[in-house]
Amino acid sequence: MDKIEVLQRRAERERKARKEAERLLEEKSLQLYEANCFLAAREAKTRSILEAISNGILTYGENGRIQSANRAARTMFGYSPEAFAEQGIEALFSPAPNREALFPNPEHEPQFIICAQAISLDGRLFPVELKVSLVSVEGGSIYIATLVDVSERKRAQEQIEQLAYFDNLTHLPNRTLFEDRLRMAIESARRYEDPFCVMFLDLDRFKRINDTLGHVVGDRLLKQVAGRLRHSIRETDSVTRLATSEFSSTLARLGGDEFTLLLTRVRSNNDVARLGQRILENLRRPFRVDGQELAISVSIGVALYPNDGSDSITLLRNADTAMYQAKKQGRDKLIYYTSAMNATALMMLGLEAELRRALSLGQLEVFYQPKLAIPARKLVGMEALVRWRHPERGLMLPGEFLPVAEESGLIGPLSDWVLEQVCRQIQDWQARGLDPVQVSVNVSNQQFHSGRLVETVARVLDETGVDPQLLELELTENIVMEDVHSAMEMMAQLKEMGVVLSLDDFGTGYSSMSHLKRFPLDKLKIDRSFVKDIAADPDDEAIARSIIALAHSLNLRVVAEGVEKEEQLQWLEGKKCDEVQGYLFSRPVSADLAERQLTGHRERGC
Template sequence: MPSYYKISIRIVIIYILMSLTWLFFSDWLLLEHFKNLPVWLLHAKGCFFILTTGIIFYFVIMKRLKETFANEHQYRLILENATELIAIIDNQGILKYASPSFKSTLGYSQKETIGTPVYNFIDFKTLPESASRLKSRINKELEGDFVSILKHKNGRCVIVEGKGIPISETNGKVEQLLVLAYDITERKNSEEKMEYMAYHDSLTGLPNRNYFRTSFNRAIEQAKEHNQKMSVIFIDLDRFKAVNDTLGHSIGDDLLIKIAETLKSCIYENDVISRQGGDEFIILLNNSSYEETSQIATNILQALSTPFLLSGHEVYITPSLGISMFPRDGEDVETLIKNADMAMYDAKNKGKNNYQFYCNHLASTNFRKILLESKLRKALQKNALTLHYQPKVNLHLNKVTGFEALLRWNDPDVGMIPPSEFIPISEETGLIVQIGNWVLREACRQTKRWQTEGNPPLCICVNISVRQFLDDGFLESVKLILEETKLDPEHLNLEITESIAMSDVEKTITILTELKQLGVLISLDDFGTGYSSLSYLSKLPLDFVKIDQSFVRDLHLNEENKNIVRAIIQVAHSLKKIVIAEGVETKEQLDFLRQKKCDHVQGYYYSKPVPAEQAIEFLMNDLQR
């Protein structure tokens, strides 16, 4: 029973008891003292009763009203200052009361809300069922705990969470519903943002590794169920690090964003593209044949052949693509990605800017790489690497003035392994710095030994890799090795490639300047094959410029190569640099270079790279031919 019924009944009972008590007591009292009761006294008795009960009820009602008004004031303050939405809805779904918070939360005033159907504020577009069905049972939906999406006056969606409490029932039927709800839009948006960030790359917005693998597993199950083919394209950007280091990480990030947009434009809507990290992307092509995959790979190569304009720079980038097919190349995520990755490295080995499909021989190639890596580490520990030396001949003096130290590896199990195979492995594994320091130390030690044996002063040339040159401890390593071997710095010639020189021009100049201050000679190797400009060439503190053997090899067949060699010699001499031509194999090549005033040559015409014992024998022989 509601409390107001109880209070009303209590007041009536009190009044009846007081009235009966007064009636019997007053009549008995008057009859005891007055035998002949005058009429006016009876009237006075009634007036006294009315006055007395009126005063009593005045104080009772006043006390109750004070409590009621105080409670009402408290409740009104709570309602007016509550941030939650508070509403009373009748059984027709009409708002009978709406708190002022409707204005701040939904943009509607109380005047605009009271008397309005509650479903006018619900965004039915976001609900799975029809508006008409929901309208018919709106109160039932709001009873108990609920989450709903409401419409703000400006059109945006507001997500609310709340509870509906029946406050008026007749014969078990809810007549009115008290609804308490609060805005959880910001919380929901934060949750959705966190979930999005957990499965998407923060830079490009593409699905990340976790999302991709989940989608991939689902796609494999569907492909098995419907007997469909799929393909995986593993993409790695060529020379991205050079762009990043030269133009800055900000432009590098912008480039990745542009590339992501370009890649998305090359695939279909049901395909999945993911950034795996760094400059690697993976594309999953659903229900795609060999021919369709080839076409998409071709489209990607064409799309990325166009330069990107970033902060005033025209940036060219090329990709290497590796492709594996489901189910031919694997039936699980790990195998397909691994095989696509191997195919991508195959594309890099075949000149980059192309695509290659996975084939079985790549697995054996990959096994060989793992085997060679293990053996290379052991060879380094056991000092099992060797150096061969190729003489460098001064054409003006017609005598040997130095040697180039070249690394060789003869494994007892595998046999002779070419540098073109084990050097890339050492670069991938990071062993190149350790190996490079060993080569430098061994070359300096051997040169000093030759000198102490009474041979003419010789200059030893040592190739320096990019990673070794840019290593923070490179300069200290050179100083330490020169001190250990006691070789004069002027007898050491360090060879760097154009790619080293251009990777970070300012840092390169700083390092080369310090090397020059030590007295070390510097050569620019493979000149003409890279992308350095003459302005940079003039800034670098170089002593020698080496003409790449690719230009020397076809001198007698290619007039264009003759012009290139002639131009390199002229430019280098104009910049006061000494010119060395490598790869000289014939007398015709030698005669041409001598005629064009080339300073030094080396190549098989004189000698192939040989062990130290044979190298010193060659030094003793007559060089006239």
């Protein structure tokens, strides 16, 4: 083979090698192009997915500067992509989370999940759940923050907590939250020796309003009561600072018309008494609900830690016991718990059972106290007063058992029984030829608001044939002011029958001149508290004189009760009081002795 042929073959091999290299280069270029196209498509798809995600996604570098933000993040914060690029991650929160949470160290904690408060471009604050991940990329690392707006979740949680721990009507803490706060107060008191007290509050006469006017009116009244209680606490604290600036309170509604008040860090019983007095005064003022004026009051029991109990159950029970003692003493009072009350409570339970039996065994008896017209001192009427001839305790006065009757619900049937006995006694006296006199009967709160009083009076008068003018019904201010509108309607029906109506204990409640003008009354009774020192106390004298003048201006007769001294009688006679009753003339006596008094007055021509 010659030299030329060798060169030609070498050239052919080189040509083929170049061609193969070109083919391989073209193939690699095509592969690279395809790879670039795939990467671009994947990046576009990734961006599309990030834009579609409902959670906010932010990326930022080690300097905190925002590098990217998806659509959800832009909507959440209100920033444009350009505006985001000018922000640091810490500027998106108020306050900013700890730096360790925003810039986690991969050697210790590569990922944090925290709750934070974010701030939008327009200054709106909203809660977010924040998760930060540190991701390694070519040339370094970036932080990826995922944000979830938990505003709706937080609102739902707050609603659940509101339902679980707060009263839906008054928005006060409920029993569950109160008992939890009470347990916390006990733990704190044990640790720091801080005394505190529990007040148990129960509204007086609320059930009558609820039963008479309905639950809608009752609920609206409860909301107003809650408002006044809150105001009483704020008012007293602002005036007295109740011990220290660290004083705190929890007012709760346990249910129905029962409220509790926890006062912590109280240094003096005077602070408790001052607040209690403010509550009593504020709840005495009439309420106005749906155009109606309603009068209630509150009975308050107080238990002190640790003297009256070292656990929540005992403290609440003893405060409740003290509250019932306040009701037994006439309501509208604040009473501190004493250990003797437990024995009293047990005794009262036994007395209630005995009173139920007494009604059926005939142990109750009606006594009568005469009323005299002055100056003639002529017997013109009697007041009926119930007594209990107890087989072991002897003759019991109303103050010893009527509170039990009121608390147990026996006062209703007991009052009806007295009404029937009085009418039958009037009928009997007339049958014996005695001159007719008016006999007054005290109407109980439960009896008046039962809805059956008018019907009961009509039935008894019909059965006995007694002249309605001989029956006088004594109503207290508290009874008629509890629901003025209903009281006026009922009194009008009784007046239409011919029954005589008098307002008892006048001057001790909230009735006003406008109410007196509207009530169809015949008589006004001056409470014995104003008569006691009438000849010596200028204030009592002024009050009694005003009552007499007011009554006469409205054509009402005036009756003074509790007259025990001659100087009281002379003063009343000088001020033209119409009738008097009291121990100066006679104590309440049995029906037989009352009959002798009627006979004696007739024989003397009085």
